[in-house]
Amino acid sequence: MLFYRAALPLSSQTLTYLAGILRRNRQALKSTKRRLNPGQQAMLVLVYLRKGETFAEIAAGFDVGTATAWRYVQEAVALVAQRSPTLDQAIRAAKRTGYAFVVLDGTLIPIDRLAADRPFYSGKHKRHGMNIQVLAAPDGTPLWTSGSLPGSVHDLKAARIWGIIRRLQAAKLITLADKAYVGAGEKVLVPYKGRDKPQSQKTANSAHARLRAPGERANAVLKNWRILRKLRCCPLRAGQLVKAIFVLQAREVR
Structure with missing residues (x-):
């Protein structure tokens, strides 16, 4: 597999916001020892959502397993979607x-x-x-x-x-x-x-x-x-994904 440098059209504010959510969740779960730190996990999730790359592609890019990439994304999307307004x-x-x-x-x-x-x-x-x-x-x-x-x-x-x-x-x-x-x-x-x-x-x-x-x-x-x-x-995840993206997009325009 070939690798190359790429840009993500998002602000550092959005990355910091998502990393903070993940860091606090890890502290609450007492799960601080992971392959990627909160900032790296946040970047992985943003790449998946913004660029639409497959789990195999982002897993290779961040040097983690495909299953690990999947778990990281599921965790982050669920946490962010909860912050969407009613x-x-x-x-x-x-x-x-x-x-x-x-x-x-x-x-x-x-x-x-x-x-x-x-x-x-x-x-x-x-x-x-x-x-x-x-x-x-x-x-x-x-x-x-x-x-x-x-x-x-x-x-x-x-x-x-x-x-x-x-x-x-x-x-x-x-x-x-x-x-x-x-x-x-x-x-x-x-x-x-x-x-x-x-x-x-x-x-x-x-x-x-x-x-x-x-x-x-x-x-x-x-x-x-x-x-x-x-x-x-799974199609049933569409609503949760949209809600998570809604919350992250709101950080971009502040």
Whole structure:
């Protein structure tokens, strides 16, 4: 195997943050003697998440076994995902900040599944994956991410399963969403549907799209972490991975 020097487009602040979490966890477990120190483990995890390399590749790069690399990643992802805010906390934070509205959008995390795995197949995206709901600020800053559901689940159904619609209605927080959320309620504003719409509805749809577009970039921000471009692990881990990446991405923009 050949080796080469490579750069990771992340700040040292994110590395320090993750290393601190791992160090405190090791102290709590009284497990301080390991092959890699907390800083090296943090770097290994960030390489896996940001660059999407396989466990065999990162194991070779850090001179550890593949199983060890797998355990290091599982441990770190679980610890960081726990720090992701709940939906109620995200809604309260949005109201405190004074956002005029928030943006709700669903995204599909592709997975390596066969055509026979119908529950994971998204007819909208024409591929297998896991449905993740993302709540974002008007400028595209992610505020909250849901757990994962099979890709065949419609966005509106997923939003109802996670209680998003009910909580947004209770908070009286105006939400912009695309046509997949038609019927979500009066506080969830969606574009007008149908052909041959009057000019007033076309104008409203254009204004709606301009306001919603920056918020929908939150999904692109999260998918800059290449592990989310195609999961090669258990699909049920998608939600936990997204939550961990959400927490780490928040450190990048501070």
